[in-house]
Amino acid sequence: MGNDTLTRTENFRSWFMDKLLLGMSWPEYSRNLITPFNIAAMLILSIGIPVIALRFIHGLAAVTHASDEYPWGLILGWGLFGGVPLSATGFVMATAYYIFGFKRYKPLVRLGVLTGFMGYFFAVVYLLTDIGRPWRIYYPMIVGFGTASVLFLVAWHVATYLTVQFLEFSPAILEWLKSRRVRKWATMITIAMTIAGIILSTLHQSALGALFLLAPGKLHPLWYSSYIPVFFLSSSIYAALAMVIVVSTLAARFLRKATDDTFLGSLDKLTIGLGKGTCVGIYVYFALKVIGIAHDNNWALLGTPYGEWFLVEMLGFVLLPALVLTYGVKKESTGIVRFGAFYAVLGILVNRINVSIVAFNWNLPHHLSHIVPPWQEVVIVLTLVTIHILIFRWILNRMPVLREHPDYKESH
Numbered sequence: 269m270g271n272d273t274l275t276r277t278e279n280f281r282s283w284f285m286d287k288l289l290l291g292m293s294w295p296e297y298s299r300n301l302i303t304p305f306n307i308a309a310m311l312i313l314s315i316g317i318p319v320i321a322l323r324f325i326h327g328l329a330a331v332t333h334a335s336d337e338y339p340w341g342l343i344l345g346w347g348l349f350g351g352v353p354l355s356a357t358g359f360v361m362a363t364a365y366y367i368f369g370f371k372r373y374k375p376l377v378r379l380g381v382l383t384g385f386m387g388y389f390f391a392v393v394y395l396l397t398d399i400g401r402p403w404r405i406y407y408p409m410i411v412g413f414g415t416a417s418v419l420f421l422v423a424w425h426v427a428t429y430l431t432v433q434f435l436e437f438s439p440a441i442l443e444w445l446k447s448r449r450v451r452k453w454a455t456m457i458t459i460a461m462t463i464a465g466i467i468l469s470t471l472h473q474s475a476l477g478a479l480f481l482l483a484p485g486k487l488h489p490l491w492y493s494s495y496i497p498v499f500f501l502s503s504s505i506y507a508a509l510a511m512v513i514v515v516s517t518l519a520a521r522f523l524r525k526a527t528d529d530t531f532l533g534s535l536d537k538l539t540i541g542l543g544k545g546t547c548v549g550i551y552v553y554f555a556l557k558v559i560g561i562a563h564d565n566n567w568a569l570l571g572t573p574y575g576e577w578f579l580v581e582m583l584g585f586v587l588l589p590a591l592v593l594t595y596g597v598k599k600e601s602t603g604i605v606r607f608g609a610f611y612a613v614l615g616i617l618v619n620r621i622n623v624s625i626v627a628f629n630w631n632l633p634h635h636l637s638h639i640v641p642p643w644q645e646v647v648i649v650l651t652l653v654t655i656h657i658l659i660f661r662w663i664l665n666r667m668p669v670l671r672e673h674p675d676y677k678e679s680h
Contacts, residue, residue, distance in 0.1 A: 309654050316651025319644050324400060331644035337632055340624045342641040346649050347394025349620040351387050352476060356508035358384025358433050359469035362462045375531045376512055376538055378440050378669045383515050385433040388426060390656045418478050425472035436461045443673040444666060474501040488627035490569050490578040493560040502556055506549025507616040509542050513609035519670055526664050528671035536602045543597045543605035546612060550590035557582060574630060581622060585615030
């Protein structure tokens with residue numbers, strides 16, 4: 269009996285180390301870790317982690333310009349308001365594949381779900397970093413603001429949707445662990461989880477915009493609108509499609525060993541298809557924004573300094589990426605489509621930072637000095653982005669996301 273236990277323990281240890289080290293020995297794995305990116309990442313973490321510790325020890329004022337007048341800085345402008353629309357990849361790709369039957373996008377579904385799950389998880393991390401009291405994360409859901417609060421809605425939906433996306437991604441984890449029986453049950457609930465994801469994601473994407481309905485006198489009229497929840501939802505859809513193009517492009521370029529021929533062979537064609545969807549989404553969003561200006565009769569504000577910056581956003585970071593994508597799709601050029609997708613993602617970040625920082629309390633004195641974040645806040649964001657990439661890469665290298673597991677091909 270003792271020998272059997274020892275054998276099982278040794279087998280488990282061998283299996284675990286094989287999973288952890290990708291089948292390499294410790295010396296081989298250690299040598300593979302010495303890359304320019306990993307060296308740069310360690311330098312960033314060696315500076316950034318102490319700065320994050322400084323934030324928790326001495327408070328938010330030690331690392332950011334945020335105040336009662338300016339509640340959101342780069343941490344939330346980038347990580348929460350910018351990160352959440354880019355994390356709609358899970359709900360968009362799962363809906364396209366499982367509900368609408370776009371089966372050709374199968375190689376990108378798990379990548380979309382994982383991108384969404386990681387994005388939402390780190391949105392919570394950014395939020396906890398800004399709040400500074402992680403142990404009170406449940407307050408908006410249970411203790412806090414009441415069922416009529418938008419924050420109550422957002423908190424519950426994000427927490428629930430994180431669970432839903434984890435369950436959607438769980439078949440990949442179970443295939444990695446070779447747990448065939450549990451995986452069978454996980455795949456059976458995929459459709460239900462997808463439907464739940466549609467409900468939850470559409471509501472909280474728009475609810476983030478609804479937060480600004482509470483500040484009609486604070487947000488500049490060109491960005492404030494009674495339709496801002498619709499703007500946030502519609503922009504998240506095209507942001508998700510563009511983000512899938514971005515992530516799949518980077519994965520094919522830098523994680524080629526983690527892919528298979530099915531992923532690489534179909535990627536160019538799928539990129540063109542996603543580019544078409546992104547084009548349609550951007551044009552719809554652009555039309556809605558024009559309707560918003562007309563509805564509120566804010567045409568005269570376009571001639572003001574803030575109006576000029578609004579035009580830069582709308583023409584330079586919304587319409588221009590759409591035109592680039594349209595040209596790329598028309599010419600069937602994956603390179604141009606990918607450039608347009610990167611450009612569209614940048615446009616989403618510009619919009620969310622404009623709404624949460626640049627155009628918020630725009631009429632207060634010294635507003636422009638608040639827009640430029642202190643270096644400590646930049647370092648915190650850069651550190652969390654680096655940790656996000658490292659964990660994301662770790663998962664992609666080990667789990668069947670960019671490739672099919674050979675033992676489960678017949679069940680996919």
